[in-house]
Amino acid sequence: MLNKFILAAIAGMFTVGMAHAQASASTAAAPAGASASMSGGGCEAKAVGKNGKPLAGAAKNSFMKKCQADAMKAAKAGCEAKAVGSNGKPLAGAAKSSFVKKCEADAAK
Secondary structure: OHHHHHHHHHHHHHHHHHHHHHHHHOOOOOOOEEEEEEEOOHHHHEEEEOOEEEOHHHHHHHHHHHHHHHHHHHHHHHHHHHEEEOOOEEOHHHHHHHHHHHHHHHHHH
């Protein structure tokens, strides 16, 4: 009985946490070093059809997905360019992977 209660509590906290993360990600501004297109607002503002009207439905979803993927690709390229050690030489191997992973996570916030 107690195990079921604990499991239900953990599942509920996970669900609330995911909902909060999605809500804060959609309303958060881009960090100072990130481009405006990195935030959802940048892509949202660009989601306009040829006729000047905002996109809706599947067209908007497709545009948003591509826009955000392009923004992440640009962020990754920027992170790889910044992957330089304290001695001025480019990072390699695990150090580079770790740096790029952290940089991308920071850019996504």
